[in-house]
Amino acid sequence: MRVDPILSDLMRELSSRGFDLCGLASARRHDRGVPTPRQLLSTAVGDRLVVVVGHSRGWWDRCLDTLVEEPALLDSLDPIDEVAERMVEAAVRVSAPAESLPDGAWEVRYAHAQHPPSMRDLAAQAGLASFGPAGLGAHARWGPWISFRAAIVTTWPAPTAGETSSGPCEGCRGPCGPAMEEARRAAPIPAGATRLPLAGWRAYADARAICPVGTDARYGADQLEYHYTHGRDVLRRALAQRRRCSSKKSKTRSSI
Numbered sequence: 001m002r003v004d005p006i007l008s009d010l011m012r013e014l015s016s017r018g019f020d021l022c023g024l025a026s027a028r029r030h031d032r033g034v035p036t037p038r039q040l041l042s043t044a045v046g047d048r049l050v051v052v053v054g055h056s057r058g059w060w061d062r063c064l065d066t067l068v069e070e071p072a073l074l075d076s077l078d079p080i081d082e083v084a085e086r087m088v089e090a091a092v093r094v095s096a097p098a099e100s101l102p103d104g105a106w107e108v109r110y111a112h113a114q115h116p117p118s119m120r121d122l123a124a125q126a127g128l129a130s131f132g133p134a135g136l137g138a139h140a141r142w143g144p145w146i147s148f149r150a151a152i153v154t155t156w157p158a159p160t161a162g163e164t165s166s167g168p169c170e171g172c173r174g175p176c177g178p179a180m181e182e183a184r185r186a187a188p189i190p191a192g193a194t195r196l197p198l199a200g201w202r203a204y205a206d207a208r209a210i211c212p213v214g215t216d217a218r219y220g221a222d223q224l225e226y227h228y229t230h231g232r233d234v235l236r237r238a239l240a241q242r243r244r245c246s247s248k249k250s251k252t253r254s255s256i
């Protein structure tokens, strides 16, 4: 079986769903640094190629579109995580039908799962982000306004070496470090936390916004608040706004 056509199809399918920040990494290299439940491979198998799935600001609109089409998703535990899962699964299904793969199916590991892989490690390996003094990943074009959603563990051999792009944080002693320290002082993160302290989220967001790279790619107000708080009310507000915009557009169209 030839890897390249399926891989290009997969990248295209991911990109058509708004995942505009994808790359390749090695499962074995990831596993070296992380504890067992978060590892991608069992010790019995050789190294495998991992497709790292992330996005910049634009993906939010795709999510809202999906939620408008399927409002029942709003009742799920975390609607945005649910949309991410549906999109990644659809991309895999369309580009790599199970019957074309040896040794059974691929495994998709989500960034939001209970024992997630280290998306920071995978993003660095894939050359998608460099890490600055605050530990935030930043991309040359989008700065820190990027998120990582999933790792698709394929049955293909891993790339022999990781990407070597230096990224925008290389040599930067930028303002994010002190700003993030300030946020951590103002709203300390308790050990084992799975959410940021709600009262302090703006300080963490400010530490991201202080980065001079990708300022035109910052998340919009609702997107930002949701990323930091996961508030369902934020999502409802964003959807209401979207409906208002589309009804205004259709009124304008009908009056032309």
Ligand code: B12
Pocket: 034, 035, 038, 110, 111, 112, 116, 117, 118, 119, 120, 121, 134, 135, 136, 137, 138, 144, 145, 146, 147, 148, 149, 180, 189, 192, 193, 194, 195, 196, 204, 227, 228
């Ligand atoms: C759990 C988690 C958290 C916990 C962190 C607990 C802690 N010990 O700090 C909470 C909810 C508090 C949190 C907060 C934030 N997180 Co967080 N977090 C995750 C998540 C879902 C899992 C991490 C994990 O267990 N990985 C598995 C282990 C093996 O890998 P690891 O990389 O060693 O994991 C450690 C670090 O990643 C650290 N951590 C988690 N988030 C962040 C963010 C920063 C800036 C730093 C320095 C460290 C850090 O916590 C992990 C456990 O110690 C990841 C997604 C993922 N799967 O990687 C996102 C992720 C790492 N977080 C992210 C972000 C943006 C943040 C915040 C800046 C804002 C936010 N949206 O909440 C803050 C900053 C907090 C900080 N430490 O300064 C992004 C980073 C993207 C980027 N551009 O760099 C990720 C990749 C999520 C995503 N969808 O993109 N996070």
